Amino acid sequence: DRTPEGQWVRVIGGWSPYQFEEKRMPTIEEINEATGDTPTFVLYLYSRGWLNQAGLDALGIDENTKPPNNQSRYEKDKNGKLTGVLLAEPNAMILYQVIGKLPPLSNQEKINSTKHFNRELNRFGLTSAIDAGGGGHTYPEDYEAAKTLAEAGESSLRVSYYLFPQKAGEERAAFEKWMANNTADVNEDSDLEHGYELKGGGEYMTWAAGDFENFLSPKPLIKNNEGWRKQTKEIIQMHVNEGWSFRQHSTYGENTALIVDLVDEIDRENNGKIRNEMRWAIDHAETVNDETLKEIKRLGGGISIQDRMAYAGEYFLDRYGAEAASTSP
Secondary structure (H helix, E strand, O other): OOOOOOOOEEEEOOOOHHHOOOOOOOOHHHHHHHHOOOOEEEEEOOOEEEEOHHHHHHHOOOOOOOOHHHOOEEEEOOOOOEEEEEEOOOOOHHHHHHHHHOOOOOHHHHHHHHHHHHHHHHHOOOOEEEEOOOOOOOOOHHHHHHHHHHHOOOOOOEEEEEEOOOOOOOHHHHHHHHHHHOOOOOOOOOOOOOOEEEEEEOOOOOHHHOOOOOOOOOOOOOOOOHHHHHHHHHHHHHHHHHOOEEEEEEOOHHHHHHHHHHHHHHHHHOOOHHHHHOOEEEEEOOOOOHHHHHHHHHOOOEEEOOOHHHHHHHHHHHHHHHHHHHOOO
């Protein structure tokens, strides 16, 4: 009822089907009934999304619309009609695409929204945060609100941020441009008691080294060939040369082991510079094993975890079993 004309209801994560009395996800009929003619997008992690009928109409999505890269799908009923459910199978590109198409805020609205977001974190006692970078966040355009507040000394949150190349195959060009025009570890906040600093690259070095955390579908494994390794090595070496911190998204232990082995190779070729002088991290690592953990520690790295298991742990348990779940964050 309070959504402004031209804007959407957007539920971008932060809920579990098991928090409801029904212990299940909502149906599209329930969402349509609740939202009426207000376009609505509901996201469940990076597993699936729901568009109400008004949302489908607003985006011009119909039975003939093709999913991005044919790597996701629009669910259809037995009669071939769209249900409004978006399935991230095997990856979440269909969900990113919808988020990117929703109406943007004005610059002033972005600043106001950022203030509210920072204060919400302050309310829970947080005074600083790391933005690990993410899909759909274009630099520098989508960083202007946070930068404006920092430069005015009006940010209530210390922030260090990482830059995420948005297009597969264009990672090198993105990092070359960013490294030529930006210096890491420089406080951009006019009030030096606070902080707004570019730290490095991530949470993807390359898309070929990444995976997708959809516990409702089989795990996507890195195609262990020279292609991903050569490309990712080149990008990480750029970070070593510039002294930029780096991080790589990796949900599954099989993938994490390959990435850590590559970091070890680069470290040896650079006389221990990574383990002795740099900060680097693996993001997520839900099924990392003890051997890989020890290697990350030896190489001076870290693991950035999140509470995704609180929202999808039941599905993880169903697919991978109690033993795997017992060692996940």
